[in-house]
């Protein structure tokens with residue numbers, strides 16, 4: 001009946017379906033949730049677009065991906081410039097001259113460099129074996145203690161000394177007064193929201209929601225020649241080698257009767273006393289659109305993950321990677337099924353990477 005049964009109406013599934021539709025293939029997309037979009041799902045509250053599963057800022061350096069998404073959404077000129085709050089002190093992120101001026105009351109890039117270099121020397125780390133050592137050897141002790149340690153330990157639920165250095169490798173450090181979190185040339189938020197963008201990708205494709213593939217695998221598999229599975233790969237195989245680890249999140253969303261709560265889309269709470277990692281104030285993604293008297297904020301609490309909970313961040317340490325490789329070998333032997341997306345390939349992919357992966361896989 002269908003050429004492809006696509007399990008998961010998230011970004012990977014939507015892009016894959018869209019490409020196949022353009023190639024004249026018939027696709028059926030199913031999802032166990034009652035909405036499309038996966039974790040980029042957004043929804044209007046008081047005229048404000050609320051990112052239901054955590055903030056998503058689109059950024060890319062891939063021209064073909066940027067051209068592709070612009071077919072489905074007009075993007076605004078938002079750039080992410082989050083603020084960190086450490087015991088009530090505010091610092092700009094990512095680490096840049098604004099951060100260093102506030103931290104050390106210095107004026108020039110030279111002074112900032114000398115300060116960092118001195119702290120790195122004092123730490124005496126020659127080979128960074130874990131996240132703490134990696135962070136200290138990049139930005140020195142002060143920035144590590146105030147802006148990295150607390151946030152990271154809350155986020156990942158373990159001491160920085162027990163986390164892989166790789167988590168922090170991509171952290172930008174700038175000797176300019178530039179608060180833009182990302183280095184990519186294209187960045188923005190879809191003016192009508194992410195859900196509308198995904199809706200555009202799925203236009204002309206049949207979508208059925210509230211359907212759990214794994215619960216009805218036999219019957220659903222018969223509907224199509226091929227299956228594209230974007231759920232957790234270990235769940236697909238019944239956790240037969242054990243479950244892969246993730247970090248989960250709990251979101252606490254509130255509508256406040258004020259026009260502007262924190263003056264920025266993202267405020268990170270980098271000390272260990274505050275139990276959440278950040279507060280997102282959604283209206284700032286679209287420059288204050290929506291009800292001018294109200295605002296919507298979301299506190300983000302990291303959470304240990306158990307099978308059945310929503311999986312957000314794959315834990316990319318060596319043990320989990322080795323376990324994933326075992327599942328990947330099984331996946332390669334599946335005749336009619338391929339795997340894609342963040343959960344299907346157990347990788348922390350940004351949106352543009354997911355789109356690139358789906359475009360490549362769909363051909």
Ligand code: UDP
Nearest residue numbers: 084093147148149151152155167168268270
């Ligand atoms: N991080 C930090 N302090 C911050 C923000 C990030 O130490 O204020 C570290 C933390 O270890 C985190 C990593 O940088 O896991 C990556 O953060 P990013 O903001 O890129 O992650 P995301 O927004 O995808 O959760």
